[in-house]
Amino acid sequence: DPKNTSRICSKCGYNxxxxxxxxxxxxxxxxxxxxxxxxxxxxxxxxxxxTKLNGQGLAMVTS
Ligand SMILES: [Zn+2]
Incomplete structure (x- = not known):
């Protein structure tokens, strides 16, 4: 569900x-x-x- 993905900061989650x-x-x-x-x-x-696949969320993203 791509809802809100262009609104939310990918770093801090601020909408x-x-x-x-x-x-x-x-x-x-x-x-x-x-x-x-x-x-x-x-x-x-x-x-x-x-998050859906492995429950690890942000842990996969290193950059
Ligand atoms: Zn931010």
Whole structure:
């Protein structure tokens, strides 16, 4: 379920809410991490998938 994956910071989990599609990059207002929208969404999807598969969540992501 890709819901909210382009809204949630892949680093700290902060949900910054809906953003217009034309915004390709954003900076998290909580941890100040700069994100590419699609990459951030992809990382969030990976987190969701890995949590479902092995229950380890963020442990798989090292970068
Ligand atoms: Zn953040």
């Amino acid at each position: 910054s809410g809906a953003k217009p599609l034309e915004i390709r990059e954003c900076t998290c207002s909580k941890c100040q991490t700069k994100h590419d929208r699609d990459i951030n969404a992809a990382v969030n999807i990976l987190h969701k998938g890995s």
